[in-house]
Each structure stands twice: as C-alpha cells, then as structure tokens.
Amino acid sequence: MNLAMGAYGFYVWTAVAVFLIVLLIDTLAPLARRRRNLRELRARIARQENRRRPGTPSSHESHP
Amino acid sequence: MANWVPLWLHRLGSPPVFYRFAGAVRPWALGLALALGAVALYAGLFVAPADYQQGDAYRIIFIHVPSAWMSLFIYGAMTLAAFVGLVWRIKIAEVVAMESAPVGAAFTFITLATGSLWGKPMWGTWWTWDARLTSELVLLFIYLGIVGLYHSFEDRRQGARAACFLVLVGAVNVPIVHFSVNWWNTLHQGSTVRLVGPSHIEASMLWPLLTMMAATKLYYIASLFARVRADLIASEGGKAWVRELLTREEGAA
Amino acid sequence: MNPTRKRRLAIVISVLVAAVVAVGLIVFALQRNMSYLFTPSQVQEGQATQYPTFRLGGMVKSGSIQRAADTLKVSFIVVDDGGAMPVEYTGILPDLFRDNQSVIATGRMDSGRFIASEVLAKHDENYMPKELKDAMAKAHENRKIEDTATQDAGK
Known part of the structure; x- marks a missing residue:
C-alpha cells in the first residue's frame, strides 16, 4: 500500500486525521450531552419528589 | 395526491414522535455512513490512480470536497428548518435548525483545514485572501455565531428564534461561497490563465468522491438526530413524555 | 439598565x-x-503602472526556467496570448511550478523585469491518471501529424 503518498504523506495523512478527529468529537459530544441531560433531569425530579414528601430527608436541599 | 405525506410530516412535528423516529433512524444512518465512508476513504487513498499533475497530494480531494459540499448543504437544510420554524412556530424545526449548526461548523472547519493542507504543497501557500477562501471562513464565523447566539439566551425558545433569524440573514453568504470562483474568474479581465476550467474528473476518481458525498450526508443525519434527541430532553424536561422515557430507561438499565 | x-x-x-x-x-x-491580477500583455500595455505592487498571472514559458547554481534565485518568463514578462524570484517554489504551469506571482516591476515576492501555482480542475493524460497527449499529437499530412497532401 502506498502509505508514503509520494512526497505528500504529511499533508494527506494530516488531512485524514483532521477529518476523523473532528467527526469523532462531533459524534461523541451529543451522546455525552444526552446522558448529562438525563442525569440532571433525574436529579430535578428527585428533588421535586422530596419536596412533595417533606418527611423524607434531602441531601441536596435544606428546608427552612 | 397522497394524503398521508403531510399527515406523517405533521406527526413528526411532535417532539416525542420525532424523538423516537430519530432514535430509530440514527444507528442505521451512522452505520451506513461509516461503511460508505470507509469504502470511499480506502478507494480514494489506495485504489484511485494518482493525478497526472498533482500526484498523490490530490487525494485530499476525497475529504475536502465532500466536506465543502456539506458545509453548504447543511446551511441550506438549516435555512429551510429555520424558515419553517420562524413562520409556523414549529418547535422541532427550530431545534433541527439549531442542532444543524455545530455539524455544519465541523464540516466547514474540516474544509478550511484540509484546504490549507492541500494548498501548501500545491499552490505554495497555506492561506490566501481570495474570494472562495474568505467566504468559506465567513461561513465558519456565521455557524459559530448561530451556535453562540442560541446558547447566550436563558430561555431556549427565545434563543432559538433569535438564532433562526441570524440563519436567514447569513444565508446570503451561501451563493457567495458557491459562485465566488465563477464571479472571481470573470473579474479576471479575460486573462489566458485558465483559473477555472470545466470540472472534469476521471471515473476511477469520481466514484470514491461520490461515495464519500453519500457517507457525509448520512453522517449529517446521524449526528443531527443525536443532537436533536439530547436537545429535546433538556428543553422538554418538564413534559410527561420525557418523564415516562426516564422511568422506562431506568427500568431498562 | x-x-x-x-x-x-x-x-x-x-x-x-x-x-x-x-x-x-x-x-x-x-x-x-x-x-490586482494582470497578464503580461496588460502589463506591457501599461495597465498596471498605477500599482506599486500587483499580481502577475500567466503561464510559465516552456524552457525558460533558469535556476542559480548556489542560491534559491530563479528566473523564468511568464507568457499569455500576446505578451511575455521576465520574472525573478528568490525562495522556495511550489511543487507544481514547472513548464507550462499557470502561476500567479506577487511583486513589483523593476526596469522591465517583474521582481516577485511570492509565486503561487494555479492548477485547473481536471483530474485524471497519468496514463490517460499521456494517451490524450499522444492522440493529440497523432491528430496533429494527420492534419499536417492532409495539409501537405493538399498542396
């Protein structure tokens, strides 16, 4: 296989790397964001449940 | 006239339906994009013959040109979604427009970076302020401006509307990018320098290029749908369907 | 506020x-x-005189490239349909710089010569394998030979 790309290996392979790395970041970012959003939402719902039932102790909020 | 098409589109306008639809389509689009992209990259780098003039340096074309096409195509799709979102106040359209912008910015960045890597050995410079390069750089700024504007509002809906407006304003740049080479050429006082000839590429080099074009289109769909899903969970967080989804996912986990 | x-x-x-x-x-x-882009014939017509520096665009005349033995200095002639302009440049040239290549040089005029500070190569949008290009060139030559043959026959 022609891995040297004539004298242009540096340019060709750097271009390929830029392409793959940028798109990999672009693929992973929304997946991580979705997970984070789900986690935050779960925490919010848990807080609301706690407020509805004041008997249960809450670790996040202090009720006056 | 098939009645089911607008009905289907109308249903898709509902966030829970779109969320499920996007979740079902995304893995297929991504899988197909990866398969086609791998074939195109292999064919472009190893199978296609070297160019008579540029040797192996021309192989950057298989990344650069499909990315450049995507940088404009995504802007077109985003403009359409922003227009629908602004005029009919369809929330999904706004979200699609907003979540298209980062993907478009990624492709624009790839276009500029790979173009620079191609320009250095062939033209002899990393960068020159010609109309095509400059307008593509402006396209990147517009994409980043849209992303920034969307996230600078506390109220997401308000941010989306303001940014959708910017999308429409920035659409002026798309024809400038596309035609810059033609317009620029005609400004060249009929010189004998053949700056732009009729686009011509031999078939053995063309098919990997078209395959990569299909792969990047599918990739856009996959990335967009993943982003829309993430966005909907945050913006529809208070709605019943997201809570249902949450309990269902907890059960699965 | x-x-x-x-x-x-x-x-x-x-x-x-x-x-x-x-x-x-x-x-x-x-x-x-x-x-800021002028062809050699336009420069010779005096269209570029108002600009201290400008871009010269044209084709490198075949066989006109002369490289200095010990420095990076190179001189060549840029031509278009109706004109020719000697160019001097010191520096590294792009890989595509060769005979019959379109180039765009940035620089200034100095006593009838164009002193370039930057030379860029411009390539067209045709991509094809070397074999095909060679075959096309050969076919072109053959046609030329046939043409001259028919012309000769017509005399």
Whole structure:
C-alpha cells in the first residue's frame, strides 16, 4: 500500500486525521450531552419528589 | 395526491414522535455512513490512480470536497428548518435548525483545514485572501455565531428564534461561497490563465468522491438526530413524555 | 439598565460587529483580487503602472526556467496570448511550478523585469491518471501529424 503518498504523506495523512478527529468529537459530544441531560433531569425530579414528601430527608436541599 | 405525506410530516412535528423516529433512524444512518465512508476513504487513498499533475497530494480531494459540499448543504437544510420554524412556530424545526449548526461548523472547519493542507504543497501557500477562501471562513464565523447566539439566551425558545433569524440573514453568504470562483474568474479581465476550467474528473476518481458525498450526508443525519434527541430532553424536561422515557430507561438499565 | 437587557444589547452589538467584519473581509478579498491580477500583455500595455505592487498571472514559458547554481534565485518568463514578462524570484517554489504551469506571482516591476515576492501555482480542475493524460497527449499529437499530412497532401 502506498502509505508514503509520494512526497505528500504529511499533508494527506494530516488531512485524514483532521477529518476523523473532528467527526469523532462531533459524534461523541451529543451522546455525552444526552446522558448529562438525563442525569440532571433525574436529579430535578428527585428533588421535586422530596419536596412533595417533606418527611423524607434531602441531601441536596435544606428546608427552612 | 397522497394524503398521508403531510399527515406523517405533521406527526413528526411532535417532539416525542420525532424523538423516537430519530432514535430509530440514527444507528442505521451512522452505520451506513461509516461503511460508505470507509469504502470511499480506502478507494480514494489506495485504489484511485494518482493525478497526472498533482500526484498523490490530490487525494485530499476525497475529504475536502465532500466536506465543502456539506458545509453548504447543511446551511441550506438549516435555512429551510429555520424558515419553517420562524413562520409556523414549529418547535422541532427550530431545534433541527439549531442542532444543524455545530455539524455544519465541523464540516466547514474540516474544509478550511484540509484546504490549507492541500494548498501548501500545491499552490505554495497555506492561506490566501481570495474570494472562495474568505467566504468559506465567513461561513465558519456565521455557524459559530448561530451556535453562540442560541446558547447566550436563558430561555431556549427565545434563543432559538433569535438564532433562526441570524440563519436567514447569513444565508446570503451561501451563493457567495458557491459562485465566488465563477464571479472571481470573470473579474479576471479575460486573462489566458485558465483559473477555472470545466470540472472534469476521471471515473476511477469520481466514484470514491461520490461515495464519500453519500457517507457525509448520512453522517449529517446521524449526528443531527443525536443532537436533536439530547436537545429535546433538556428543553422538554418538564413534559410527561420525557418523564415516562426516564422511568422506562431506568427500568431498562 | 437591567442585566438581561445589558446582555441582550451585548449580543446585538457582537452580532453587528461580526456582520460588519464578515462583509468587510469579503469586500477586502474581492477588491484585492478584482484589480490586482494582470497578464503580461496588460502589463506591457501599461495597465498596471498605477500599482506599486500587483499580481502577475500567466503561464510559465516552456524552457525558460533558469535556476542559480548556489542560491534559491530563479528566473523564468511568464507568457499569455500576446505578451511575455521576465520574472525573478528568490525562495522556495511550489511543487507544481514547472513548464507550462499557470502561476500567479506577487511583486513589483523593476526596469522591465517583474521582481516577485511570492509565486503561487494555479492548477485547473481536471483530474485524471497519468496514463490517460499521456494517451490524450499522444492522440493529440497523432491528430496533429494527420492534419499536417492532409495539409501537405493538399498542396
């Protein structure tokens, strides 16, 4: 296989790397964001449940 | 006239339906994009013959040109979604427009970076302020401006509307990018320098290029749908369907 | 002014600034490229005299490239349909720089010669394998030979 790309290996392979790395970041970012959003939402719902039932102790909020 | 098409589109306008639809389509689009992209990259780098003039340096074309096409195509799709979102106040359209912008910015960045890597050995410079390069750089700024504007509002809906407006304003740049080479050429006082000839590429080099074009289109769909899903969970967080989804996912986990 | 309004104002101003910068860059690029490229015949007609530096565009005349033995200095002739212009340049040339290649040189005139500070190679949009190019060149030559043969026969 022609891995040297004539004298242009540096340019060709750097271009390929830029392409793959940028798109990999672009693929992973929304997946991580979705997970984070789900986690935050779960925490919010848990807080609301706690407020509805004041008997249960809450670790996040202090009720006056 | 098939009645089911607008009905289907109308249903898709509902966030829970779109969320499920996007979740079902995304893995297929991504899988197909990866398969086609791998074939195109292999064919472009190893199978296609070297160019008579540029040797192996021309192989950057298989990344650069499909990315450049995507940088404009995504802007077109985003403009359409922003227009629908602004005029009919369809929330999904706004979200699609907003979540298209980062993907478009990624492709624009790839276009500029790979173009620079191609320009250095062939033209002899990393960068020159010609109309095509400059307008593509402006396209990147517009994409980043849209992303920034969307996230600078506390109220997401308000941010989306303001940014959708910017999308429409920035659409002026798309024809400038596309035609810059033609317009620029005609400004060249009929010189004998053949700056732009009729686009011509031999078939053995063309098919990997078209395959990569299909792969990047599918990739856009996959990335967009993943982003829309993430966005909907945050913006529809208070709605019943997201809570249902949450309990269902907890059960699965 | 309350913080929300202040932020909104900042956003509007930054969007406006970005738009102005964008339009400015486009105009800047178009203006430079609209007027600053001249072919050798246009330079010889005196169209470029008003510019201290300009861009010269044309084709490298076949066989005109002369490289200095010990320095990076190189001289060549850029031609178009009706003119020719000797060019001098010191520096590293792009890989595509060769006979019959389109080039765009930036520089100034000095006693009938163009002293370039930068030489860029311009390639066309045709991509094809070397074999095909050779075959096409061969076919072209054959046709030329046939043409001259028929012309000779007609005499």
